[in-house]
Amino acid sequence: MFSGLKDSAAIISGAGGGMGTASALRLAREGCRVFAVDIHPGSLEKLEERFRQENLGGLTTHVCDAIHEHEVEEAVERCVRTYGKVDILVNIAGIYTDCLLKDMSYAEWRRTMDINVDSVMFFCRAVLSSMLENRHGKIINMASQAGVSGSVTHAHYSASKAAIIGLSRSLAREVAECGINVNCIAPGIIRTPMTACYTPEQVAGFLGKIPMGRFGEADDVAKVIEFLASDGSDYLTGQVFNVTGGWLMVS
Ligand SMILES: NC(=O)c1ccc[n+]([C@@H]2O[C@H](COP(=O)([O-])OP(=O)(O)OC[C@H]3O[C@@H](n4cnc5c(N)ncnc54)[C@H](O)[C@@H]3O)[C@@H](O)[C@H]2O)c1
Numbered sequence: 001m002f003s004g005l006k007d008s009a010a011i012i013s014g015a016g017g018g019m020g021t022a023s024a025l026r027l028a029r030e031g032c033r034v035f036a037v038d039i040h041p042g043s044l045e046k047l048e049e050r051f052r053q054e055n056l057g058g059l060t061t062h063v064c065d066a067i068h069e070h071e072v073e074e075a076v077e078r079c080v081r082t083y084g085k086v087d088i089l090v091n092i093a094g095i096y097t098d099c100l101l102k103d104m105s106y107a108e109w110r111r112t113m114d115i116n117v118d119s120v121m122f123f124c125r126a127v128l129s130s131m132l133e134n135r136h137g138k139i140i141n142m143a144s145q146a147g148v149s150g151s152v153t154h155a156h157y158s159a160s161k162a163a164i165i166g167l168s169r170s171l172a173r174e175v176a177e178c179g180i181n182v183n184c185i186a187p188g189i190i191r192t193p194m195t196a197c198y199t200p201e202q203v204a205g206f207l208g209k210i211p212m213g214r215f216g217e218a219d220d221v222a223k224v225i226e227f228l229a230s231d232g233s234d235y236l237t238g239q240v241f242n243v244t245g246g247w248l249m250v251s
Pocket of ligand 1: 013014015016017018019020037038039040043064065066067092093094095096115142143144145186187188189190191192193194195
């Protein structure tokens with residue numbers, strides 16, 4: 001059993017989505033206080049309801065469009081005012097659209113980069129002063145298998161997720177001696193609202209490539225987040241954890 005989560009304070013971006021909700025619940029069950037950020041107020045209300053159903057305390061919700069630097073800084077400042085510190089940052093907010101590169105507008109490319117990459121940079125930078133002061137921090141950034149292997153119709157998305165890996169490894173080196181760990185998770189296909197759009201043909205095609213023969217659940221990712229946020233990950237930094245049901249080991 002890993003420890004280090006009780007009475008810690010975690011910011012989760014994209015907390016109203018599939019993986020964000022599963023992660024918020026997992027961390028809160030271990031006694032972590034959660035500062036849940038999302039652009040959609042309705043998704044945060046649903047998260048509050050899930051906490052009530054489980055009689056979990058320690059939740060603060062905050063509406064924020066993470067593409068705006070000043071909104072991210074305000075969110076982090078409110079977390080520090082509320083909980084006194086930030087121990088854990090989980091960057092989950094992201095979008096995923098389909099388009100061949102030959103047809104892609106610069107606006108579509110830019111929007112993906114703004115949400116998937118810039119928001120991660122803003123949050124990582126904003127939490128550093130609290131983490132450096134306490135000489136303790138766990139930063140977990142959500143990449144994707146697409147950022148490692150590429151994906152047809154997802155050049156923008158794949159590039160954004162590869163950027164997250166480069167950002168995370170660079171930051172990991174910058175703060176390795178300061179008690180701060182920075183790691184990435186690269187999921188394969190996880191059953192969340194983001195992947196609800198797949199056709200039965202696409203589902204069958206993907207399943208044929210996954211050795212475990214099933215899509216991941218949001219909680220499969222949340223378990224890894226719980227581990228990376230705990231003291232179990234104290235000697236791990238700059239790593240990418242592939243949560244793919246074995247997909248990535250298949251050539
Ligand atoms: N589901 C998958 O198969 C899969 C695979 C690999 C990687 N990922 C990545 O995992 C992360 C979570 O995905 P999910 O499946 O839970 O998706 P999801 O759509 O359920 O959740 C994403 C959340 O991000 C929030 N968000 C979007 N734009 C935002 C913004 N500008 N500011 C603040 N919040 C914003 C959304 O409101 C939503 O709640 C994403 O970064 C995604 O790219 C997902």
